[in-house]
Amino acid sequence: MTDTSLKNYGADVFCEKAIRKYLSKTVAAKLIATMKEGKPLDPSIADAVAQGMKAWALEQGATHFTHWFQPMTGGTAEKHDAFLEPSGVATAVQKFSGKNLIGGETDASSFPSGGLRSTFEARGYTAWDPTSPAFIKRHENGATLCIPTAFCAYTGAALDMKTPLLRSVQAVSRATERLMKKFKKAKAHVSVTLGAEQEYFLIDRSFYLKRPDLLQTGRTVFGAAPAKHQQLDDHYFGAIRPRILKFMHEVELRLWQLGIPAKTRHNEVAPAQFELAPMFEDINLAVDHNMMIMEVLRQTAEANGLVCLLHEKPFDGVNGSGKHCNWSIAYGGKNLLSPGDNPRDNAIFLTFLSAIIRAVDLHADMLRSTTAGAGNDHRLGANEAPPAIISIFLGDELSSVMKEIETGRPRNPVAPGGKKGMAFKFGVDTMPPLPKDSTDRNRTSPFAFTCNKFEFRAPGSSQNCAASQMVLNTIVAESLDAICDKLEAVGGDFNEELQKLLQRLIKKHNRILFSGDGYGEAWPKEAAKRGLPNLKDTPSAIAPLEDPSNRALFAKYGVLSETEMASRREIAAEDYESRVLIEGKVALEIARAMIRPVVADEFSRLATAIGQAKKDGLKVGVKGLTALSLKLGAGLDDLHVKCEKIEKAIQKGETQGILATMGDLRKTVDRLESLVDDRKWPLPKYREMLFIY
Numbered sequence: 001m002t003d004t005s006l007k008n009y010g011a012d013v014f015c016e017k018a019i020r021k022y023l024s025k026t027v028a029a030k031l032i033a034t035m036k037e038g039k040p041l042d043p044s045i046a047d048a049v050a051q052g053m054k055a056w057a058l059e060q061g062a063t064h065f066t067h068w069f070q071p072m073t074g075g076t077a078e079k080h081d082a083f084l085e086p087s088g089v090a091t092a093v094q095k096f097s098g099k100n101l102i103g104g105e106t107d108a109s110s111f112p113s114g115g116l117r118s119t120f121e122a123r124g125y126t127a128w129d130p131t132s133p134a135f136i137k138r139h140e141n142g143a144t145l146c147i148p149t150a151f152c153a154y155t156g157a158a159l160d161m162k163t164p165l166l167r168s169v170q171a172v173s174r175a176t177e178r179l180m181k182k183f184k185k186a187k188a189h190v191s192v193t194l195g196a197e198q199e200y201f202l203i204d205r206s207f208y209l210k211r212p213d214l215l216q217t218g219r220t221v222f223g224a225a226p227a228k229h230q231q232l233d234d235h236y237f238g239a240i241r242p243r244i245l246k247f248m249h250e251v252e253l254r255l256w257q258l259g260i261p262a263k264t265r266h267n268e269v270a271p272a273q274f275e276l277a278p279m280f281e282d283i284n285l286a287v288d289h290n291m292m293i294m295e296v297l298r299q300t301a302e303a304n305g306l307v308c309l310l311h312e313k314p315f316d317g318v319n320g321s322g323k324h325c326n327w328s329i330a331y332g333g334k335n336l337l338s339p340g341d342n343p344r345d346n347a348i349f350l351t352f353l354s355a356i357i358r359a360v361d362l363h364a365d366m367l368r369s370t371t372a373g374a375g376n377d378h379r380l381g382a383n384e385a386p387p388a389i390i391s392i393f394l395g396d397e398l399s400s401v402m403k404e405i406e407t408g409r410p411r412n413p414v415a416p417g418g419k420k421g422m423a424f425k426f427g428v429d430t431m432p433p434l435p436k437d438s439t440d441r442n443r444t445s446p447f448a449f450t451c452n453k454f455e456f457r458a459p460g461s462s463q464n465c466a467a468s469q470m471v472l473n474t475i476v477a478e479s480l481d482a483i484c485d486k487l488e489a490v491g492g493d494f495n496e497e498l499q500k501l502l503q504r505l506i507k508k509h510n511r512i513l514f515s516g517d518g519y520g521e522a523w524p525k526e527a528a529k530r531g532l533p534n535l536k537d538t539p540s541a542i543a544p545l546e547d548p549s550n551r552a553l554f555a556k557y558g559v560l561s562e563t564e565m566a567s568r569r570e571i572a573a574e575d576y577e578s579r580v581l582i583e584g585k586v587a588l589e590i591a592r593a594m595i596r597p598v599v600a601d602e603f604s605r606l607a608t609a610i611g612q613a614k615k616d617g618l619k620v621g622v623k624g625l626t627a628l629s630l631k632l633g634a635g636l637d638d639l640h641v642k643c644e645k646i647e648k649a650i651q652k653g654e655t656q657g658i659l660a661t662m663g664d665l666r667k668t669v670d671r672l673e674s675l676v677d678d679r680k681w682p683l684p685k686y687r688e689m690l691f692i693y
Contacts, residue, residue, distance in 0.1 A: 005252075010259035012060065012136035014053055022052035034130050037189050038173070041130050046098030053134055054083065054096035057145035060136045065096060067104040067126035068146040070161040071111040072571050074464055076291050077151075079106055080144055101147065102128050112574070114567025116157045123154040129162060132288050135258055148288055157564055161466035164559050166284060168473035171557040172329065175480035179355075180331055182487055182494065183348055188332030194286035194469060195453075197277040198293055199268055199321035199461050201309040202244060204693050207684040208307040212594075213586050217579070218311035218462070219375065221587040221662060222595075224670040225317040226687035229271060236269045243693065244274065247304045251276070254296050260289045270318040271690040280326065280453075283473075287466045290323070294462075306693065312460035313378035315686060316666075320379030321461035325468055328453040329476075338452040343401055347498065350405070354505045355483055356454065357392060357402075359475040360447055361512035363553075364390035365533045365544035366475065367447070368458070370468040372541035372572055374579040376460035381519070381536075386446035386457045388541070389527045389534045391514035393445035399515060405499075406506040444518030474559045538576045539655075545569035577655055584650045584658035587665060591643050594682040595669055599639065602676050603632040628675065635672045642668055 010017070016035075019028045027048045033039045057065065066078040083094040104126040111124070132148035151160035158164055173190035180188070208214050213221040230236075240248065248265045255262040261279035268275050276297070278289065294310055301308035313320040328337045329352070337353070340346045360367060368390050371380070381387045394402065442448055446458040459468050483501065490497050511530040516523065524534055535541040544550055545565055554560040560568070606629040613622050642665040649657035673681060 005256055008253075009256045012138070012257045013259040014056055014134040015259060018056050019052070022056045023048060027052075031130060035133065038131065043102070046102050048098075050096050050098045050101040053101065053145070054094070057096075057134075057136065057143075058083070058094065060143055060145075061138075062136060062143040062145045064142075065100070065145040065147065067106075067128075067149040069126050069149045069151040070291060070464060070466065071151060071159060072114075072161065072568070073112060074462060074575075076295070077111070078144075078146065079104070104149070106151075111151075111159060112571040113153065113159055114570035114574075116153055116155070116159065116563065116567045124151060124159060125154070126151050129166070129284070131166075131282070132285050133259070135292075157561065157567070161464045161470075162284070162287070164564070165287060165466040165470045165473075167559045168470040168477070168557070169283060171477040171559060172473040172480070175477040175484075176329060176331060176336075178484050179351065179480050180348075182484060185331070191330045191333075192283040192469075192473060193280045193328050193330065193453075194283040194465070195278060195280040195326040196286055196290040196465050197275060197322075197324040197326070198290065198297070199273065199275045199323070200297055201270070201273050201314050201321065202247070202301060202306045202693055203272055203309065203689045205302070205305050205307050207689045207692075210682075210684050211689075212590055213583075214307075214309070214314070216586050217583045218309060219314045219378070219583075220316065220686075221583055222590065222666055222669045222673075222683065223316060223686045224673045226685070226690065229318050229686070229690065230269050233269065235267050235271045235273070238267045240265070240267060241693075243304070243306075247300060247306060248274070248276075250304070251296055251300045254300065255293060258289075258292060258296075260292060262293070268319065268321075270315070272693055273319060273321065280328070283327075283469055287464070287469065290465055310462040312373070312375035312462060315690065316378075318690070320385055322379065322385060322457055323459045323461050323463060323465055325456040325459055325465050326450070326453045327456060327469065327472055335452050337449075337454070339398070343398065344404065347495070350401070350502060351483065351498065352480075353398070353402075353449075354405075354502050355479040356476055357512060358482070358505050358509045359472075359479040360390065360392055361509040362479075363471070363475040363550075364512065365535065365547075366471050366550055367456075367468065368533065368535050369541050369544050369572075370471050371458040371460060371463070372535075372538040372576070373460055373463060374538060374576050374583075375462060376458075377537050379460060380458065386444055387518045387523070388458075388536050389518070389524065389532055390446050390458070390512075391518070391527070391532065392512050393442040393448040393515055394513060395449060395515075398449060399513065402506050402510070402513065405502050406510060408503060442515065442518070445514070446518075470559060474554055474557050477557055478553060538572070542569050542572045542576075545572070577653070580655040580658050581650065581653065584646055584662055587662050588643060588646050588650065590683070591639060591646075591665060591669060595672065596636070596639055596643075598676055598680050598682055599632055599636050599672055602680065603629060603636055606632065631675055632672070635668060635675065638668045639665075639672070 016032055019031055023031065027045045030042050030045050031049060034041045064080040064082050066080045068076060068078050071077050083096055084092050085095045087093045106124050106126060126149040129148045129150055134145060134147045137144045137146050150163040150166070152163060153159050169192055172192060176190045177187060211220065213219065252262045252265070261281065262276055263279050264275070264277035266275055267273070276293065278293070280286070281289065297308045310321065312322070328335055330336060336348060339349050343349055368388065379385045446456065448455050448457065456468055456472070459465055486501050487494070487497060511532065527534060546569055551562040551565050554565055555562050606625055610622060610625050610629060613625070642661065646658065646661035646665055649661050673685065
């Protein structure tokens with residue numbers, strides 16, 4: 001980072017520095033206390049904050065303001081209002097009040113509501129979230145002040161992703177405070193943190209515009225695998241090409257201006273695939289920032305003649321893209337998931353670890369439901385994406401500690417994975433020893449402990465990670481409260497009772513712990529024996545949202561009412577069905593209007609050539625032309641039959657039928673791709689899109 005970029009870091013954010021500059025000391029102190037410590041906002045300061053925020057925004061070149069929110073579309077939404085207000089005939093002033101800041105009204109009927117709103121019930125409200133700072137969005141002709149907000153219906157029901165997330169943070173914070181009180185710890189601020197790694201593909205825009213499937217669905221419904229793709233592992237962490245490096249640099253400069261701590265950039269495993277990873281932040285801010293990251297990636301790609309593909313599986317046969325959510329929790333600034341030098345003696349850490357194990361075991365179905373989606377169905381279970389079976393990986397050292405607790409017998413104090421202070425030696429005198437982590441990584445694990453946090457690898461690259469984090473917070477809160485309930489019920493010596501309780505928890509819930517190969521054929525069978533759910537596709541993954549016990553749990557913690565959870569199930573089902581139907585229609589259109597004419601022309605040309613050769617008495621080459629024409633003719637017939645099948649499936653609206661017939665149709669089209677004259681094939685090929693950028 002240069003001195004200039006460091007100086008500009010957070011320049012487009014109404015952050016603490018700007019707050020202290022544009023607000024009085026008293027008002028600034030109250031707002032900062034809300035932002036940093038979660039203290040209730042004093043509503044009396046709204047007008048003062050609005051005036052200061054307006055002055056700052058105008059200096060940044062803003063002409064409009066908007067309540068920026070996250071409806072249940074998977075993206076963000078905004079409605080711009082000008083600061084300008086008429087003050088007389090041909091005169092105007094710039095105005096922005098506390099009322100404008102605190103809340104807004106927008107049409108709620110056109111956003112997904114899952115039955116919470118009817119078309120004629122249009123009113124919805126946006127409400128200022130003071131814990132996430134306002135920021136400036138820039139465009140070629142100006143700038144807009146964006147105010148992060150929650151979004152709810154006239155009835156008060158949540159219509160967004162932010163509101164349940166904030167509710168879940170409250171739930172897990174209260175449960176954490178309750179448990180820490182058992183350990184006789186003074187009351188302190190609880191902070192839940194998140195680091196969301198974002199994977200994505202980049203292709204040249206000229207290719208994108210020639211692919212109706214990419215334009216309308218985000219993925220290629222046809223495309224034969226090239227001879228070389230990711231088999232040689234030469235793209236992973238390889239030297240970044242100049243054009244891509246320029247793009248990445250521009251992305252980082254913009255993110256830094258927005259106060260987003262983009263830290264890591266690199267080539268991913270698949271060709272044309274990349275990753276951006278930010279530093280850890282407060283979970284609410286991290287979710288907002290991830291939504292902003294995706295937008296900046298798309299906009300910067302377009303400015304560079306590229307297209308950023310955030311679909312989970314844009315290309316068949318190579319790695320898909322995920323959003324790895326690294327979650328942790330701290331108390332008074334101390335990470336509760338940090339094992340310390342000796343995790344065996346760290347009672348608080350072991351208690352929280354046990355609570356998380358219990359939470360994931362009991363509610364694996366709900367955690368899986370947050371990763372459901374038409375795109376993620378194609379990704380999960382292969383090419384370094386975790387399987388749909390939710391399990392926990394702890395690593396050798398912590399697995400050993402858990403076994404000690406379970407059996408009550410101490411094992412080898414130095415676990416096979418090593419402990420803090422151990423080091424690798426490379427056998428080269430000039431190289432210093434390299435510190436060795438206490439645990440290995442397991443890329444096939446959906447939920448893995450990685451030194452001082454848990455990494456949930458199952459969410460898809462296009463998904464809003466608020467959903468998975470909301471569920472994780474809630475189920476952990478329930479487990480922490482369950483532990484407190486048990487401790488309060490038994491009385492006696494706290495340490496002895498805690499040890500007995502942890503032993504019971506590990507014995508009961510150790511089925512969720514798995515350190516092996518999640519891709520192995522034996523794992524689904526083993527998981528079934530353990531009673532772990534294997535929700536392979538979206539319809540089965542969203543079914544737990546209908547479970548009365550799940551609905552009761554989230555209602556109990558005030559995170560989602562039963563009607564709000566029911567609405568989310570309806571939205572997920574409708575989204576899935578709509579996406580599959582769109583994909584089916586696009587595939588049918590491409591096959592009939594783009595592929596069939598080209599194949600027919602090629603077949604006709606060959607037939608004419610064969611007839612002319614026979615007429616001329618030629619024998620050389622006729623055999624080869626005849627063999628090729630037979631393959632094209634058979635392919636043409638097969639194409640016709642399969643197009644008829646997919647059309648019938650579309651008419652019936654059968655999602656599984658559409659997916660099955662699409663798969664069959666793809667096989668035919670991909671075979672024809674290798675037979676037709678390369679110059680005439682109407683779609684850019686994988687070997688072009690994945691390597692020319």
